[in-house]
Amino acid sequence: MKLKILFVSAEVHPFAKTGGLADVSGALPPALYKLGHDIRVIMPKYSCTSKAGKKMQPLQVDLELPGFSQKGTLFQSELNDSVPVYLIEHDGYYNREHIYGEPGSDYPDSLERFAYFCRAILEAAKKLDFKPDIIHCNDWHTGLIPVYLKTDPWFSQTKTLFSIHNLGYQGNFPYSQLVTTGLDESLFREEGIEFYGQISFIKGGLIFADILTTVSPAYSKEIQTPELGFGMEGILQKRSNQLHGILNGVDYTVWNPETDPLIPTRYGPQSLSRKKQCREDLVKMFSLRLNKRTPILCMITRLSEQKGIDLLMQARGALDEQDIALLILGTGETRYESFLQQWSQDRPDRIATALMFDEPLGHRILAGSDMLLMPSSYEPCGLTQMYALKYGTVPIVRDIGGLKNSIQEFSDKTGKGTGFKFKVPKAKYFLKSLQKALSCFNQTATWKKLMLNGMAKDNSWEVSAKQYSRLYQKSLRS
Numbered sequence: 144m145k146l147k148i149l150f151v152s153a154e155v156h157p158f159a160k161t162g163g164l165a166d167v168s169g170a171l172p173p174a175l176y177k178l179g180h181d182i183r184v185i186m187p188k189y190s191c192t193s194k195a196g197k198k199m200q201p202l203q204v205d206l207e208l209p210g211f212s213q214k215g216t217l218f219q220s221e222l223n224d225s226v227p228v229y230l231i232e233h234d235g236y237y238n239r240e241h242i243y244g245e246p247g248s249d250y251p252d253s254l255e256r257f258a259y260f261c262r263a264i265l266e267a268a269k270k271l272d273f274k275p276d277i278i279h280c281n282d283w284h285t286g287l288i289p290v291y292l293k294t295d296p297w298f299s300q301t302k303t304l305f306s307i308h309n310l311g312y313q314g315n316f317p318y319s320q321l322v323t324t325g326l327d328e329s330l331f332r333e334e335g336i337e338f339y340g341q342i343s344f345i346k347g348g349l350i351f352a353d354i355l356t357t358v359s360p361a362y363s364k365e366i367q368t369p370e371l372g373f374g375m376e377g378i379l380q381k382r383s384n385q386l387h388g389i390l391n392g393v394d395y396t397v398w399n400p401e402t403d404p405l406i407p408t409r410y411g412p413q414s415l416s417r418k419k420q421c422r423e424d425l426v427k428m429f430s431l432r433l434n435k436r437t438p439i440l441c442m443i444t445r446l447s448e449q450k451g452i453d454l455l456m457q458a459r460g461a462l463d464e465q466d467i468a469l470l471i472l473g474t475g476e477t478r479y480e481s482f483l484q485q486w487s488q489d490r491p492d493r494i495a496t497a498l499m500f501d502e503p504l505g506h507r508i509l510a511g512s513d514m515l516l517m518p519s520s521y522e523p524c525g526l527t528q529m530y531a532l533k534y535g536t537v538p539i540v541r542d543i544g545g546l547k548n549s550i551q552e553f554s555d556k557t558g559k560g561t562g563f564k565f566k567v568p569k570a571k572y573f574l575k576s577l578q579k580a581l582s583c584f585n586q587t588a589t590w591k592k593l594m595l596n597g598m599a600k601d602n603s604w605e606v607s608a609k610q611y612s613r614l615y616q617k618s619l620r621s
């Protein structure tokens with residue numbers, strides 16, 4: 144059945160991106176469109192959005208909402224020449240240098256910015272006369288949508304699906320700001336949006352959405368435990384029948400070394416030797432001094448606790464003794480940035496850091512490296528490891544969340560598997576896994592087999608989009 148779907152996200156590639164949420168929001172809607180749905184995307188219009196090189200049409204739509212300063216308006220653009228994208232312009236809230244705030248922190252008026260976002264979306268749907276069968280909400284920024292919807296008769300037939308991309312970010316704010324949301328005091332209770340005395344946006348989604356999803360089967364189980372539930376495990380256990388884990392896919396129109404315009408030399412499984420030229424590009428760019436068989440390891444990541452930078456810090460001494468080079472592209476918490484900066488200053492020939500968000504550089508690093516490190520403390524899905532597979536860059540990852548579901552341990556006996564995994568988040572186990580990888584790297588034929596295993600993996604969005612489609616239909620029957 145063809146459905147009308149409104150897909151709501153705070154970031155959508157290529158309009159705005161800080162992480163994987165943007166990649167999902169830029170790729171899943173076109174995959175759903177291909178299945179025949181009338182899907183439209185809606186997001187804020189940030190200052191970076193205009194740099195995306197996409198045409199934007201202003202629409203004659205006023206988004207004036209009681210209790211919020213100034214009024215917003217709507218622009219229209221599109222994804223993949225097929226999916227309409229609406230962008231909410233509100234200069235006071237979104238026309239700023241960063242999407243959420245300085246890397247590693249949030250703007251102090253985050254509640255107001257995203258409460259407005261949630262309400263403006265509903266207002267926009269009405270003004271566009273687009274009555275969706277389903278609103279697909281993503282992460283905490285959209286958590287109040289299912290709450291507002293409950294009291295709005297215009298949406299009485301509309302169902303909601305809330306996707307958890309990262310439970311570690313909840314949008315929790317002081318109770319004193321409740322008035323800004325315009326929500327009734329009675330919702331500030333345990334079975335509502337109250338979370339240990341605070342207002343919690345994500346809880347709005349977890350309690351009030353008809354269906355819940357998260358981005359990998361393993362993470363859907365992990366968030367129901369006290370270790371990784373961030374205090375929400377009780378609610379998620381209660382709603383476990385409505386909670387589904389769907390692994391994210393890869394947009395191979397963006398992430399494919401055979402067609403990628405952002406890398407210096409294109410290569411594929413039939414022309415693997417050309418990957419060397421991408422390696423040379425990195426050696427030159429970062430002035431590395433390597434032996435012919437020194438592997439280049441990389442990380443392309445937000446520098447947050449989640450990403451296991453502490454583990455890297457603990458392993459530094461042992462890593463310094465290895466014949467390896469390490470490139471890190473990332474932004475985030477100052478303590479991690481300072482550590483990495485110092486490390487690269489101490490060992491400029493082997494350790495290089497680019498403390499910035501740079502999408503084209505991410506492609507070049509992935510293409511020219513031999514291995515990708517993702518020692519995450521938790522990982523809802525993780526996309527970079529799936530991109531790495533396609534680029535013949537072997538992932539060494541923590542055996543958790545989406546990393547568990549997307550990477551299979553390599554065995555040099557059977558020749559099966561795509562990477563290396565370690566379970567216990569301690570430097571010694573991480574290093575053991577790395578050691579295994581390094582010894583395979585020294586066996587040229589074995590390593591080639593391993594690279595080709597990864598490159599042959601098909602993680603395209605089609606399969607996951609069908610799973611979402613089935614859940615939308617299910618919600619309409621409930």
Ligand code: ADP
Binds near residue numbers: 443444445501524528
């Ligand atoms: P998360 O969503 O937790 O940040 P993912 O692995 O799911 O992690 O997605 C991260 C996305 O952001 C990938 O597309 C990755 O290439 C990109 N990325 C992360 N940091 C940077 C950076 N500093 N520069 C460029 N791209 C980055």
